[in-house]
Amino acid sequence: MGGLIELSKLAAQKAIEADEAGDLEEAEKWYMEAADSLLRLVANGVPVVEGFSSKEQSRISAAEYIARAEHLRALRTQPGSSAARSDKRAAATPCEASTSSCDVENQKTAAAELRVQAARDAMSLEARGDIDTAVHVYEGAIAGQLCVMQALGPSGQSMGPAVSLLLDELERLKLQQPKSGLEPPGSAPGLLPTSTPAPAPVPPRSSELEHTLRGDVGPNSGGSLPIVLPPWKTQPASAHSLGSTSSDTGIDADACASASTPPIIRGPPSRSTTPASTVPGKLVAPSAPSATTSPALPTAFLTPQEKQVLQRSSYVAGQVYLPWLPQDDVDQLSQPSLFSDSLLVLSPSQIKHLAGWKRLPELAVKPVLVHSINAFTVRQTLVPNCSFVSSLCCCALYEARFNRRLLTSRLFPQDAHGEPKINPSGQYAVKLHFNGVERKVLVDDRLPCDAAGRLICAHSSHSSEFWVSIIEKAFLKVHGGYNFRGSSSELDMYMLTGWIPEGVPVHEQQRVMGTSAPTTLSRKLAGSFDAEKYWTRLRDGHYLGQCLISASTTALTEQEEKVLGLVERHAYAVLDVREVCGHRLLLLKNPWSSVRWNGPFSPGDTKRWTPELRRALNYDTAKAQWIDNGVFWIDWRSLLTYFAKLHFNWNPFLFKLPEIAHFDWPFNASEARKDIFSLAHTPQFAFTCDNRAKAAGAGAAACMSVWVHLTKHVLQPQEENEDFIALHVFERPAASAGKQVFYMEEATRHGVYINSPHLFLRLDVPPGAQQNFVLVVSQQDRTSAGSFTLRVYCTAKIELRRIPNLYRYEIGPFAAKWPVQGGRLNPLRFNLTVDQTTEVCIRLEAPKNSGALLQLEARAAADHNGATMLFRPGFCFLRENIGPGAHSVLAFNYEGIGGLPAILRIGSSNCTVSINLSPLPATSIS
Incomplete structure (x- = not known):
C-alpha cells in the first residue's frame, strides 16, 4: 500500500x-x-x-x-x-x-x-x-x-x-x-511510517x-516493474524444480491470509470449459460444468525468477497490464466519477468518418453489455481486424451452442450470477491472455462514432448491446489502438480464450525475411498438408466442441474477388462443419456481415442444393438469396483451393496438466553468435515421455501426443517484429538425457525461423517407446534480451525441466590467434591445470568460415584424453572428466591460416576446483 x-x-x-x-x-x-x-x-x-x-x-x-x-x-x-x-x-x-x-x-x-x-x-x-x-x-x-x-x-x-x-x-x-490472528500484539497493522519517502517522479493516471x-507499478531506470506480490511457497533452487506441480494450489495459505493481495495463479480462466466426455464408438458433446465448482487446472509453483518475468512483461507500450487475480472476478470497478482512459489511436478509415466519441448511455436509452451471445450479430466495420472479429464470432457461437461462458466470463464487472453488467462509472475490465498469463485490461466506454451517431468500430447488430465493442477496444488497446495492422486468427483467439493455437498452411508458401505475411507461390496443397486427416480433425473437433476454427483466404486478383465473392487475405469464422449427402461442407461467416461466396453451394447454386440436402441442413436457398449477411456454405474442395490457412484453437483440457515455464533470455554481446554454429547460450528444456505402459494393455496401443507452445512476450506491439525465432527438437539417448546440447546438426527436428511471437509444434511418441526430448529456443541474429513462456501439453504426466549450465563455474574467455606460420599441424596450445578430479567443458569459437577442432591430452601420460571427432565451422566443444595435474589443450584450425582469432572458454561443474589456463609456445606436430 x-x-x-x-x-x-x-x-x-x-x-x-x-x-x-x-x-x-x-x-x-x-x-x-x-x-x-x-x-x-x-x-x-x-x-x-x-x-x-x-x-x-x-x-x-x-x-x-x-x-x-x-x-x-x-x-x-x-x-x-x-x-x-x-x-x-x-x-x-x-x-x-x-x-x-x-x-x-x-x-x-x-x-x-x-x-x-x-x-x-x-x-x-x-x-x-x-x-x-x-x-x-x-x-x-x-x-x-x-x-x-x-x-x-x-x-x-x-x-x-x-x-x-x-x-x-x-x-x-x-x-x-x-479472526486471522495475524496482527502483531500491541500495534495497529495498518499504521504507516512517519517519514515521507520521496514521491514517484510520474504518478499513475x-x-x-x-x-x-497491487504494487507500486511504473517505469523506472532499470526497466523492471517493482510490483509487490504476497508471500509464496517457493521451491528449493534446483535444476529440476521448474514446472513441478502439486495437487494443492501451491500457495502458502497462512501467507495468503496475511497478504493484502491474492497471489498470481497459473492456469485457465476460472470459468473454463470442461473436456468432452467420450464413449467408445460414440461422439459426445461436452458435459455442463458444476454449478458450484470451477473446472480449473491445479496451479503450479512459480519460482522467484518466473515472478520477475511476469512482472516485467506487465509493462506494454507505456501501459500496465497486471496478471489477473482472483479478487478481480468480484471487483465492481466502482468509482465516484466517470472513468476516462486515454483515447485510442484511430485507423485512417475511422479518422475520415469520426465525428466524436460517445459513452454507452449516449448510444442507447437502456444499454446492456450482453443481450444475447450470437455469432450472427457480430459485425466488423472500418478497423482492419478481420482475424479478431472472426475469433469473436467463433467464441460467440461456442458460448451459445454449449452454454459455456467462454466470452462473457471475460468481461467485467459482473453481477452475482456472473453476467456482465453496465457500470455507471463507465469503466470495464476485460481478461485477456498474453505475455504468459491472463491479464487485466481496463477501458472506458467511449466509442468512436460518425456524424449519424453510428459506431465505426466492431459492434453488435443489436443497437443496445455493447459486449463486442468493449472487448474489441480492450484487445486493440493492448495492440496500440484501432490502427491495428492485422494478425492471425489463432493468435487472436488465443488472446481471447487461452486455447492452444495451431495455424496450418494449406498451400505451399514462402515467408520473406523481414515481412509478417507469407507469399503464396501457388494454389498447390502444401506437401505437409493431409486433406483427409485435417478434415477429420476439423469435423470431430468442431462436433465435440473441443476446437474453435477459422480460415483465411489466399491472394486473389480483383477479378477473382468479384467472381468468387471472396475477399483476399481475409479471415472467415467457421460456424459449422457437416458431412451430409456425400458432401463435405463448411458454414462460414464473413466478419463484414456481407459479401459472400458465389461458387459451388452458394445460395444461387440450384443444381447442387437438392431438396434432400436443403432438408438435411435446414437451409432455405430462396431466403438466403434475398439476405446477404455474409454467411454461406462452401465445399471442402473449394475451401482448399481458395483458402491459404486453417486456424485451430484447441481446448487445453484435452490434455493432462500442462508444464509451464516463464523465462528470460538475457543478451550478452560477447556471446551473440549465430545459433547455427553454437547452441551454447540458448534456453534449453528437457522432458521424458514414457509410452511403454500404454502399449502393454490389450488394444491400448496408441501414440502419445505432445503439443508444445512457445510465446515471446511482446512489449512494443506496434513495432515491426524483426525477431525470427524457432524451436528445435532433439531426441537424446538415456545416457545424455537432460544434458545441454551444442550442435544444431544433431537436431531430430529443425524448426523454421518465423517472425511471429507464437510457435507451435506437435510430437508423437509411438506405443512401447520411451523418448527423451530436449527443446531448444533459437533466434536468428539476436540483438536484445527477451522473455518467453513455454507450455508443454501431453496426454500423460510429464515433467519439464530447464537444463542448467552444468559448467557455470567458468574461466575465460581467452582470446588468442593461431600462429602466423599457419599449418594444420601448428595448433594453439594451452596449459590446463586442475587440483582435483572434475568434469570440464572446453569451448572453442573461431571465425564462422573456419573449421575448428579441440584436443585434450594428459601431459604425464602423453596420450590423448579426448578430442572432437571432426572439424566444425565456427565452434566446437569437448567434455571430459580429468584428474588432478597438468593437461594440454590443443586448438586446431582446419584451413591452417595464420593470424585467425580464437576464443577459448573452460567451465567446470565443481565450484571448489581450482582451474588455471596459460598459453604455451606453438610447436609443430609431426
Missing part, C-alpha cells in the same frame, strides 16, 4: 498547488486522484491514514476533494468562461458529459442502482460462504455512496438512511468474519490506480 499512500499525499499537494495557480483542469485531475487513493486505501483495510484521525475522516476528506473537483469542472465548462474556451479537449470530445452537468435526480438514481446491486451481490456471496468478498463489496459501495452524498451537498442528505442500512449490513458481516493497489 506504500505506493498508494504516497500517491494520495502527492496528489493532494499537486491539486492545491494547481488550484492556487489557477490551473483548473490540472487541479481537478489531482483532486480526483487524491480522493480515489484515499477511498481505495480505506476500502482495502488501512485503518488510519497519516494525517487523518479515522476512516471516516479519510472518507470525508475524499468527499471534499471530489466536491472541489466537481466545482472546478463546473467552472471550466460554464459557457463563455475562459476556462471553457481554453479546454480544447472538451471541445474536441463533445460527447463527454461532466458529473456537474448531470441532473441531481439522475445521480441519485444511479447511486440507488449501485446500492441495490451491491446488496444483491453481497447476499449471494454470503449465501456461498464468501464473507470476506461480501465485506469488500459493501465497503466499495459505501465509499462511493459517501462521495456522491458529499458531491451533491444538501441534495444528497436524503441518501443518508439508505447508506446507513449498508453500514449496518457491513458491520453485521464483519462480525461473521473469522486514474486508470492505473487499481494496478497500484
